Amino acid sequence: MNEKRIIFVSHCVVNQCARARGIKTKLNGKVIVKPIIDFIIEHNVGMIQLPCPEIKYEGLNRRACGQNHYNNQLFNKICKEYAEKIKKLILQYQDEGYSIIGFVGIEYSPTCGITRTTLGNGKIANEPGLFYKHIIELLDNIVPSQNFVGLPLNNPSEIEKIVQQLELIIKKE
Template sequence: MERSKKVILSAHCVLNQNTVVEPLARSKGAHKDIVQLIMAKAIGIHQLPCPEFRYLGLGRPPMTKEEYDTPEFRKLCKELASDSIRIVLEYEKSGYDIVGLLGINQSPTCSITGLRGIFMEELLSLLEGEGIILKTFEVPEDYYDGDRGSDFIDHIAGQIE
């Protein structure tokens, strides 16, 4: 079968809400409507690591960006971002199109707009250093699959190609 050679980079929790801090999960597993939209466009999904999960595990309390922004956590985010850049460069070397970066609004690690999350700060800085500018998308803080999320799905449907 021929590959589409299209990939989107996705914040970990889009595909696995089980790693989201209690009680903030908004799905039993993956955000089904987002995943189905991406799959319908024959785009592969590359799941980025979850720095919060790696750093403090599943039983962690809800924390702000300021609480996470320690030298140890920032070092972890830099390491994870560096590994992600190597993956992006491999995709590009092999002729793949990275169609975008999907973040989570208001996340202390994976927010792209507003108060940018720590992991996204590191990742976007490294991407820029490589001369790679990606289209960005961000799951709204109030997103849920179904009717409550239909505006977001409609919004990104025309932008992800």
């Protein structure tokens, strides 16, 4: 097993204060992302926090929106520039013998969704959010697609499944 391991997490996995107004950070009084953070600490994996494109675009005090609000030239430019920096960083770590466990995104986010993203007007698409589209495209052949997982913040039982998925990825290292 490779002891030099890195995982990338969406900004608000670590800093839940970054989320748009009204987005849940707790369920039944429990911090939703705790099982993921516990997993990372217990497995001694280096954690890198991604930047939040929505904060860069419109600041902290923003309402929750779908892609119909964010899918424009400026927002995509922000996402692409961040994704390019992440790729450079990953290549540096790989040159030093680190393996990239993967990425933890936020399901239903228009920006950081992995398999589900909010389009707006109540519509959901089964595809990555705008930021992860750029990341996944740039990391093709560098990080396998199955190593991208998304946290469904509204469903803690699914979060346990995500932890199991991460366990499987680590066992293959």
